[in-house]
Structures are given as structure tokens and as C-alpha cells.
Amino acid sequence: DSGVTQTPKHLITATGQRVTLRCSPRSGDLSVYWYQQSLDQGLQFLIQYYNGEERAKGNILERFSAQQFPDLHSELNLSSLELGDSALYFCASSGQANTGELFFGEGSRLTVL
Amino acid sequence: AQSVTQPDIHITVSEGASLELRCNYSYGATPYLFWYVQSPGQGLQLLLKYFSGDTLVQGIKGFEAEFKRSQSSFNLRKPSVHWSDAAEYFCAVGPNAGNMLTFGGGTRLMVKP
Numbered sequence: 524d525s526g527v528t529q530t531p532k533h534l535i536t537a538t539g540q541r542v543t544l545r546c547s548p549r550s551g552d553l554s555v556y557w558y559q560q561s562l563d564q565g566l567q568f569l570i571q572y573y574n575g576e577e578r579a580k581g582n583i584l585e586r587f588s589a590q591q592f593p594d595l596h597s598e599l600n601l602s603s604l605e606l607g608d609s610a611l612y613f614c615a616s617s618g619q620a621n622t623g624e625l626f627f628g629e630g631s632r633l634t635v636l
Numbered sequence: 637a638q639s640v641t642q643p644d645i646h647i648t649v650s651e652g653a654s655l656e657l658r659c660n661y662s663y664g665a666t667p668y669l670f671w672y673v674q675s676p677g678q679g680l681q682l683l684l685k686y687f688s689g690d691t692l693v694q695g696i697k698g699f700e701a702e703f704k705r706s707q708s709s710f711n712l713r714k715p716s717v718h719w720s721d722a723a724e725y726f727c728a729v730g731p732n733a734g735n736m737l738t739f740g741g742g743t744r745l746m747v748k749p
Contacts, residue, residue: 525679558739566726566739579736613679623668623687623730625737627679 526550527628529614535634541602544631548595548616554578555597556617556625557589561610572597604635638663640727640740648746649717657712657743659701659727669710670728670737671701680726686710697721722747 526549536542548555557569559582568581572591583589586604591597601608611632615625639662649655661667668687672680684695691703701712710727724744728737 525681527679565741568736568738571736581736615680623670623685624682625680627672627681629677629679 525626525628527614527616527626529612529628529631531631532629533632533634535636536604537636538604538606540604540635541600542604542633544599544601544612544614544633546597546599546614546616546628548597548614549618549626552616552618552626553595554617555591555595556615557583557597557599558613558615559610560613560630561607564610566613569599601633604633606635609633609635638667638729638738640729640738642725642727642740642743644743645741646744646746648748650748651719652716655712655714655717655721655745657725657727657745659710659712659740660708661710661727661729662708663729668730669701669703670730671695671699671710671712672726672728672739673697674724674726674742676723683712683725717745717747719747719749721745 528547530545553574556571559567569583570589571579575591589599611630613630615627641660670685671683674680683699686693686703724742726742727740730737
């Protein structure tokens with residue numbers, strides 16, 4: 524158990540819909556990262572937040588957005604969903620020591636029909 | 637731009653045999669290098685990391701990796717594989733510790749009894 528909690532574990536929705544994925548980082552970790560894992564793209568970095576502020580942005584679509592709240596949990600919002608958005612979305616967290624170790628949650632599997 | 641290549645998509649080894657998983661990276665400066673393991677239905681767990689110093693690094697579960705700058709490689713090794721090592725293994729490179737990791741496509745390891 525990494526200490527990172529993601530909900531929901533599975534989500535099935537239709538094209539054009541909007542979903543929100545939630546992540547609770549390990550206790551005390553200030554950084555939250557979102558990654559997308561798909562068969563064709565592999566693991567892609569989406570975005571990082573540090574203590575409520577956006578720190579880095581990767582290959583995140585404009586239809587996607589994220590935020591980190593004062594209690595440090597984070598949400599990834601995916602809108603106008605397309606079939607190609609079907610993937611496993613991982614949240615990871617890291618502490619202030621910045622040792623390079625990311626602690627990953629078990630992921631949220633999104634299926635868009 | 638940085639990139640990571642794992643040439644072997646699938647590898648099958650017999651239990652007790654030695655293992656080497658290949659990883660090649662492209663990065664403009666001195667990289668931070670990581671190996672993660674993903675068991676079915678689980679998130680990613682850090683096996684080991686290289687930042688600087690001794691080019692042979694030891695990790696958890698009996699794994700080790702060697703950084704070879706001249707070959708831009710960071711191969712993962714284990715002298716004797718156990719059935720529980722069956723999983724997917726990801727090599728990653730970062731611009732700095734823990735931030736915006738770029739992952740390779742992964743190598744799926746199967747272990748024959």
C-alpha cells in the first residue's frame with residue numbers, strides 16, 4: 524500500500540460526458556502528479572501540483588484540467604470525452620525531500636463507450 | 637527532448653535464471669534514472685534510482701542496475717528470478733528528482749516454472 528488513494532477505481536461513461544477523478548496523496552506529501560497510461564501512448568505525464576499551485580504541465584489536453592485543494596487532495600477533470608481517452612489514470616505523490624521517488628496510487632480505469 | 641527506449645516488449649525467463657532488462661535514454665544533461673515495477677492491478681513501485689556516484693545501484697527485491705553513460709543505458713539485472721517477479725517494468729528519466737518523469741514503453745516479464 525503506497526498510501527496514495529484514488530477514486531473511483533473503475534468508471535464507464537459515454538462520449539461527450541465529463542468525469543472527475545480524485546486523488547488523496549500520502550500524508551504530508553505536497554506534490555501530486557497525474558499520469559495517463561494507455562496501450563498506444565504508454566505512461567504520459569499530464570500535470571503536477573505542489574501545495575496547491577501548478578508546478579509543471581506535460582501532455583495534457585485542453586479538455587482536461589486539474590486542481591489541488593488546500594487539504595492537498597487533487598482532482599483531474601476530463602470533459603468532452605472521446606473514445607481515445609479510455610485509459611488508466613494514475614496519481615502519484617512525493618514529499619518535500621524530493622528523493623525522486625514517486626508513490627503511485629492504483630489508478631482509475633476510465634472506459635469511454 | 638528526453639526519451640526512454642525499452643527495446644524488449646516481452647521477456648520470458650525460467651525461474652532461477654538471470655535477468656537483464658534493457659533501457660536506453662536520450663537526455664541532454666546528466667539524467668536522473670529510475671526503474672519502476674507494476675504488478676497486475678497495482679500502481680508503480682520504485683525499484684531503484686540513480687542520481688550520481690557509483691554507477692551500480694542496488695534496489696529492492698534483489699534488483700540492481702548499472703548506469704553506462706557512454707552507452708546511454710541503465711539496464712536492470714537480477715541474478716535469480718522468482719515467480720513473483722512477473723510484472724511490467726518501466727525505466728524512467730527525469731530532469732530533476734521526482735519531477736516530470738518520462739517513462740519507457742515498459743517490458744512485460746513472464747516467469748516460467
